[in-house]
Amino acid sequence: MISLFPKAILIITVLTIVSYLVICVGLLWFQNRLIFFPSKTIEKTPDLLGMPYQEVWLKFPDSTSESEQINGWWIPGDSDMVIFDLHGNSSNIGGNLGYAKQFHNLGFSVWLIDYRGYGCSSDRFPCEKQVYEDAELAFNYLVNERQISPNKIVVFGHSLGGAIAIELATKHPEIAGLIIESSFTSILDMVKVKKQYGIFPINWLLHQKFDSIAKVRELKMPILFTHGTADELVPASMSEKLYQACPEPKQLLMIPDADHNHVKEMGGDRYQETIKKFLESL
Template identity: 60%
Template sequence: MLNTILIILFKLGLIVLAVGAIAYFCACLFLFLRQTRFIFFPSRLISMTPDDVGLAYEDIELKIPIPSGKVETVHCWWVPAKFNSEKVIIDLHGNRNTIGANVGYAEQFHQMGLSVLLVEYRGYGRSTDRFPSEKTVYEDVEAAWNYLVNERQINPNNIYIFGHSLGGAIAINLALNHPKIAGLIIESSFTNIREMIDYKKKYWMFPINLILTQKFDSIAKIPALKMPILFTHGMDDELIPSTMSEALFTAATEPKQLLIVPGAGHNNVRQVGGEQYWQTVEKFLT
């Protein structure tokens, strides 16, 4: 009788282990297939336009052919400089915001004498409604680069790139592809997705190195960049620790600058930084 009970318990244990293993495998598969949903949070809401801050602008739609034969679009705003300045800055937003969230930055750059191209990745705002990935956002900003260089005939030496948060990682990748750019401003960004996962401490039980395909590995790319780089970050950033900008700064080659703003969070470095922030950015650009 005892042997029979032990055999039953043993079989039940095997069943529980098998069910647990299947559930774990399914969870890993889900994370592998759906990980973009944990990185991108596309919105269609455009909260502001350049009109709201008195800037003249032009709506631009960039065409991107896809393998199916269809053509998708990347929506941009072109804000021309007040005067005949040759300097242009590409403005790249973060993972939760549309193009409208960066209107304040556009106003700042415009006041500093630059033309601004604000880019909206596919899946966001008025761009084609498809869920983004690391590959597609790189394609989107490459289309923006080609538009400036080929259609507007902007000299690459006069083009700066600004990226906030995830936009910073996208900016770094674009700069890696176009080393002749004038300079790079990276605000409130991270080292890579792997280290962000470690920082959040949510997925420690999964084999992340095997699952992860969306890497945004800025810390590996930054040493290869030779253009001037300005890193800015809020000391009280609740989403991405300022130590990640410090790590990027350390990994970067000269010329480079780092501005950590006390009291600033993830989305208000410019506002809290005030005059110091303004002067640092203006000096970098001019």
């Protein structure tokens, strides 16, 4: 029995190392499935909230597949300015209609899209590069098809949508402004906060980075950050860090007791008035 003990230790050690490496490979190849949770079921459409809309399908010009497309809703308003709405990682355009209604009530046209993998858009599972491409395609639709000047476009992004909005703004510094709600500094920072993967070399494995904190420093357009102090998914301190990192003009609105998905509701009149004044200033 004693002679078997070193062999047992060796076997356990080898199995532990192999398991560790298998998990590392899994984190490398499947990390987008730990970030994106696509929702295909659209429960509400704009007409249910009293907003006439046009359904739009956008195809990728360099795609060989007819099914490679994204779905969007164009909600016309009285203003010549447009709010380009980008939803989070586990929602779809139907889930952002509360924001759309808020902006539409202020007179703005609203443009919402679903990234590939979400809603009625094509089924390819999303990744960082892909959602950036989807946002770029949708932005070009506004400029080229709708003939809307970039300085008349305000990009709103919630949670992961905030990171996509920031990336889009780095490519189009001429846009009118940004509203970033309940978003994060980077995926690496989120991993550090959640602490699930502390024993793994995340710095080496991570390729879905969404490194917003490195990008906001170069932005020049007016930016409004909003966040709830009771957010248990994305710490409110991350919006504070984004705010501190970006140059003027900028604003930060913290809503007491609001969680990740109810900043607008918990913010009430203060939130509505801040949004209104920010948009009027552009």
